[in-house]
Amino acid sequence: MIQTRQLAVAQHPTGVELTIPVITVDAGVPGPSVYIQANLHGAEVQGNAVIHHLLEALSLHPPAGRITLVPLANPLGINHKNGEFTLGRFDPVTGNNWNRQYHFCGDDIADFVATEIDSDEDRIKAAFRDKLKAQLRHRLEDPWGLPVGQHLALRLQQLSLDADIVLDLHTGPVSGRHLYVPKYARERARAFNIPLNILMGSEFGGALDEATFSPWWQLSEAFAALGRQVPVWVDGFTLELGSQEQLDLTAAKRDALGILNYLQHSHQSAPWGPLWSLPQWQIEPVPLHACELVDYRAYYSPRGGQVEYLAKPEQPLAAGAPLARLWHFDRLGASESEQHDHPLSETLSLPCDAIPVLHFASASVQQGTELYKVLTNTFPL
Amino acid sequence: MIQTRQLAVAQHPTGVELTIPVITVDAGVPGPSVYIQANLHGAEVQGNAVIHHLLEALSLHPPAGRITLVPLANPLGINHKNGEFTLGRFDPVTGNNWNRQYHFCGDDIADFVATEIDSDEDRIKAAFRDKLKAQLRHRLEDPWGLPVGQHLALRLQQLSLDADIVLDLHTGPVSGRHLYVPKYARERARAFNIPLNILMGSEFGGALDEATFSPWWQLSEAFAALGRQVPVWVDGFTLELGSQEQLDLTAAKRDALGILNYLQHSHQSAPWGPLWSLPQWQIEPVPLHACELVDYRAYYSPRGGQVEYLAKPEQPLAAGAPLARLWHFDRLGASESEQHDHPLSETLSLPCDAIPVLHFASASVQQGTELYKVLTNTFPL
Amino acid sequence: MIQTRQLAVAQHPTGVELTIPVITVDAGVPGPSVYIQANLHGAEVQGNAVIHHLLEALSLHPPAGRITLVPLANPLGINHKNGEFTLGRFDPVTGNNWNRQYHFCGDDIADFVATEIDSDEDRIKAAFRDKLKAQLRHRLEDPWGLPVGQHLALRLQQLSLDADIVLDLHTGPVSGRHLYVPKYARERARAFNIPLNILMGSEFGGALDEATFSPWWQLSEAFAALGRQVPVWVDGFTLELGSQEQLDLTAAKRDALGILNYLQHSHQSAPWGPLWSLPQWQIEPVPLHACELVDYRAYYSPRGGQVEYLAKPEQPLAAGAPLARLWHFDRLGASESEQHDHPLSETLSLPCDAIPVLHFASASVQQGTELYKVLTNTFPL
C-alpha cells in the first residue's frame, strides 16, 4: 500500500545527484488524488514532521484514492547554510525564490474552452490535464535547458499534476499558523482549523498553490464567460505551520489533524468524493480570522537598529499600540539634547488595527527590513 | 560648475547612514538633462572608472545642460562580500535583484492622455513629469515603509526623473560589451559604438532603463492610439561594460568616449538639443550586432560538473560548434565501459548560430547553472 | 561625567568609515578602571541592552574610578547578513573568528621580570602596561598593514589596556548564561551570579578575556618562578548572556545587576579598591556550577538529519538520558526491514553526566555539526 521511490531533482558540480523521496499511499480503493509536499524553503522543516504524522495516520486508516507525500522537497535549499542557519528561501546563486518558479501559461485557455464548450465534464478535465502536462513536458525538454530552481520546481509540479488536492507545507520566520485560501474554497478551508487566513484570487504568481488552482480557476472563469458553469476541479493550499528552523513533533500532530480533517470533509463542498468514512478527527476549533490578499500588509523598519518584538503573532493589535521597540544603541551615552532629537529607542506601531502573522527572525535590522506581516481589515473566515 | 552632495540611501543596524555622491556638472548653458549612474550591482565596478573619465572630459569641455553623475550607487551591494567576491546582484536578505525594484504604474496613462489630448507638447511633458514625481513621492511616503532595495532604488530614481537621458552603467559576469536599446532609439544607439545590442519593447520590468523609457514610451503609444503622434521624450539605456570585479582604466576611457559620442550626436534624432558643438570624439567604430530581446537566450548546464569555457564573448559561434567542455572529474578512474555511458567530459554546443555575450564566472556549475547568454537571430543594429 | 566619542575601526570599499561609540563614565573620584564591551560577535546583541542598564545605574550611582562602555563593538559583524540572520562569528571574507585576533606575545616576559625583580609593585605595573601598549602600537603601525579583523580587535584592545577589569559581553547560539573564569579570580567571579562557569588557565588563544589576563597572569607566574609573589593585577571575563539574535530588556536588567554586584564586591579579593560604598545590589542568587575548560565538551552530530533539541540549557542531564532526537525524514515511507537497519529517528545521548550549556540554532544539521556544548565533571564554583 505504501511505496517509495527517489526522484532526481538536481546535480552538484561534484556529480552528486540530489533526490527526494516520493511516497505513495494507495489502498486500491477509487477516490481522490492528493499531493502533499514539505520543506521547499530550506529552513521550513516543520512540514516533514507533519508528513510523518500523516503517514502514521494513513497507515492506520487507509484512505480511498491515492496520496503522494514528498518530504524534504528541496535538498539544495535544505543543505545550504551560511553560519548556523539555513539560507532557504532563495537560490543562493541567483536570488530566485524557490517558490516562484513553477510554470503556467494560460494564453490559450480561451481557445481551449471554445473547443470544449459542449464537452462533458470528464472529457474537459482529462483534456485540460493533458494540456497542462504537455506544457510542463515541453518546458522540461527545452534544448536550452532550465535554470536550477525551475528544474527542481517542474519536477515537483509534474508529481502534483494528477492531484485533486495539493498542499504545500511551509512556515514563516517567527510566525503564527496561517493559510493561503483560494476564494472559491473558502468554506472547506475552515476544516484546516488554521487561525489566520489570506484569501487569494486566480492570478498566477509562480507559487505551487497558484500553479495548482490558477489553471483550473481560470478555466472555470473562461467557461463562465461563455455562459457555462463548471466548478474549479482542484484545490491548492499553502499552509504556514509556525516558525522556521524548528521541529515540534507535538505541534506537528495538531497540524496533521487539521489536514486530515480537511481531507475528510472537503469533499462535501468539492467535486471529489470522500477519503474516509471515519468518525470525525479530534480537533479543537480555534477562531478563524481572514483578510483579502491586498490587506495582508508588510511593515518595514523606518530606520536601522536593534529590535524588541513586542506584538505576538495571532494576537490582535490596535492601531497605534506598541508593535516593536527599535533601539539605537549607537546613541548610548549621547547628551540629553542629542537624545531629544534622536532618542535611544522608539516605539513602532501600525496605522490601523491588525493581527500580526509573523515577524523578522533577527534582532538586528536595516532601514527597510520587513519587520512584521499582519492581517488588516479582517473578518471571520 | 561641478557640485557634489551626499544622498542618504540606507541605514545599517549600527546606525551608520550609507550615502552616495551625487555630482552635478552645470555650466549654466540651457540644454538637455542627463543622469548617469554606476555600480548598482555591487560587483560591477567598471562604470565608476567610466564616470571618472567622463568627469575629466566634462571639465575640459563643459556641456550645455546639466549632467548628474552617481558613482558607487549601491553601497549595500558594493560592501557586501562572502568570501573574496562581492555578492552584488541581489539583496542578501531577500534575494531581490537590486535592479528590479524601481517603480512605475501606468494604469492611468489612458486617463492622462484623454485629458491632455489637445495640450501642447511642453505642457504634456511638464504635467507627465509631475505625475511621475508624485507617484514616486507617494511610494516614498508610505506609512508602512519600503523594502530595503526599493528605498534605495526610489532614491536613485528621484534623481533621474528630470533627465532627458538616463544611462545605467553595469557589467556582466565574464562578458563582452553590450547595450540594452529601446527600439525607438535604435538609430542613435549606434553612437555608443557597443558591439552587441539587445532591442527592448515598452514593457516595464523593474529596471532603471525601463523605469526611464516605459512611462514616456507608453505615453507616446497612448497618444498614438488616439491618433496623435508625440515622440518618446526621454532615452534610457543600460550599458554592460565588460566583466565584473575588474577595474580597467584604459578600457574605461574607450567606454567613456562612446558615451560622449552618444551624448553629442543623439540629439540629431532625439527631441532635445546638442550638448556640445565640438568636433567629433575620436572613436574607432566596431561592427554592431543586434537581436530582439526574445532572441537574447540563456543556455543552462544540462548536468553538474566543472567547465572549460571555450567560446569567447563577442565572437560569433556556429550551431553545433564547441561552446564549453563540461568535465565530470568524479568519473576519473572509471572503467572503459562505465565511461562509454558516462564520459569523463562532454562538449556542449548550441542548437543555432549565436554570438556569445557573457558566460558564468566560476568553473564549478550545477545542473541548471546559466552557462552562457547569447544573441541569436542577429542583424546589424 | 559621561562623555562619548566615536572611534573609527574599519572602512568599506565605498569609503564609509565604520565607527563605534566609546562612552566614559568618570566622576573624578580616584578608583579602578573598568572596560566593558558588547556585540563583538555580530548576532550577540544582548550585551548592548545590558550596557544600557549599566549606564542608567552608573548615572544614578556614580562610581569611583573610570568606566568605559563600548556597545556595538563590531559594526562589520553586526551589519552583515545572509538571509535574515546575522553571520556574526567570523569575518565572511576570511573565516577568521572576530574574537581570536587580539594580540599578545609573552616571549620577553622572563627578561622583563629579571630586570624588575626588585622593583616596587607600582613601578612594575606601570612598566608592564607601557610594554603592552608599545607592543600593540608596534603592530598597528606595521607598514605592511593589518588584516581587517585584527585591525578592529587591536583598536578595541587599545581601549582596554588601562583597565583593571575587562568584561566582554557575548551570547551563545541557543544558550544558558555562562561565564569564562580565570582560575585566580574564581572566588570573586561568584558575584556575577551566573549559573554555569568554565575555569580557564593562563594560556593566550586570541580572545579579549585572555588578551587581558594572560599577560598579567604570566607575569605573576614569571615572578613566582623567581620566588616573588605578585598578584594578577587585572581581571578579564567573557560573559555569555543567553541566546543570540534576541534583545530581552528584562533579562538584561538581571544581567546588569550581576555585573554591578561583581564590580562592587570584587575588590575584596582583588588588588583594586571599591567602586561604590552602596548597600548591596538586589540579586537573587542561583546555584553556581563550574568545570575545567578541558571538561567543557562539544558533542557533534553522528549523522546528518533534522533535530529536536530535547535537553534544555542549565538543566543537568544524566549519562545516557535523551539529549536530542535526530530525524532522518529521507527514510519516511521506507519498509519495515529498511527501517530496522536505518531507523526514521534516533535518540542521541552523552557518555557521561553533563549540564547542557548551549545547543545549535538550526534544526537542520550535517554530520559533524556541533549539536551541544556541555559542562562535565562539574563542581560548585
Place this chain on the structure above:
Amino acid sequence: MIQTRQLAVAQHPTGVELTIPVITVDAGVPGPSVYIQANLHGAEVQGNAVIHHLLEALSLHPPAGRITLVPLANPLGINHKNGEFTLGRFDPVTGNNWNRQYHFCGDDIADFVATEIDSDEDRIKAAFRDKLKAQLRHRLEDPWGLPVGQHLALRLQQLSLDADIVLDLHTGPVSGRHLYVPKYARERARAFNIPLNILMGSEFGGALDEATFSPWWQLSEAFAALGRQVPVWVDGFTLELGSQEQLDLTAAKRDALGILNYLQHSHQSAPWGPLWSLPQWQIEPVPLHACELVDYRAYYSPRGGQVEYLAKPEQPLAAGAPLARLWHFDRLGASESEQHDHPLSETLSLPCDAIPVLHFASASVQQGTELYKVLTNTFPL
C-alpha cells in the same frame, strides 16, 4: 591496474552521503607509495585537470609502487556557492579553514624515540606509521564525534598515511604557481619546476603537507637529539597551481609534467626507489625563486576602495614601485582642496623588493583586505 572506489566523507541534513573517488594505480611492481589529492579548497579546481593528465600518463607508463589519486577531495566546499563563486576556503558554518583540520600530536615522540633508539630503520618506520594510524583512528572513534571539517580531513589523512610522498594540489586567488617546500627536501623540490617556492620548518599547523612531514621530521629531529641520524622518510608538498575558479587543461599538462618529473627524480635524494626507468619527461626549466616562510609576506590594504592590480604574479617588483592603485570613487567631484588631502586615487607600494605571488580576486576591498602576498629576501631554490 587502475581501481576506483568511493569514500564517504560527509552527510547532509537530507541524508545525502557525499563521497569522493579514490583511484589507485598499482602495476604490482614494488616501489614507493604516492598520494595526490586535489580541490580540497572548493574553488581550486585546476588540480582535478592535473590528476586527469597524471592518470593518462600513468596508464601509458605504469609506475613501480602504488599511486593513489583523489580528485574533488572536498564536495562540501566545491558544491557551496553564494552568488556565482565558490566559497571554498572555509566551512561556511564555522569559518574553519578546510586545510587546517588535519591531526597530529607529537607529545610522545621523545618517548617513542627513547624506546626505539637502537631499532633498525624498517622497524622504526613501521612502528611509527602504526602509531600515527592509531592516533587517527582514536580521533575518528571519539564517542563525542568530530566537527564537519575534521571528519573530512581525517578521512583523507587516513588515505595518505601509507604514502612516501603526499602532494596536495591547490591554487591561489589570482596567482602565480608556487610551492611549499619542507627544507629537508629542498634539493629534490627543484624537479617540480615551479617558479616560486616557500621554505617550511617542521612545525605542525594543521595543513596536509605538514600533517605528512611534521611527524617524520620531528621524529628525525628527536633521533638527532639523541645522536642518531635517520632521514625524513616521507615528502609532503602543497602545490599552488595558478588561479582559482579556472580550468586550464593546457596548463594542467605542464603542471602534470612537473609532478611526473619530481616523482621520477626525487628518489635520487630520497629514501625511496625510482617510480620509472624512463628517459626524462620533457619540461622547460624556469628560474626557481625561494624565500623562508617568515619572508612570505602579506600586504593589507591601508584603506577601503576599489583596486587596479598593477603588479603581476611571478614578476619581480622593486621597493617603492607601483603595486596597485587604490581608487576612492566616493571622492569623485570633490573640490581641489578636498582632493589635496584626500586624493581620488593613491599608488600603493611595498617597503622592500619582492616577487608578487598572488593578489586578491575582487576589485572592491576593505581596509585590511589582503591585497597581495609576496616573496621577500629571495634566493635561488
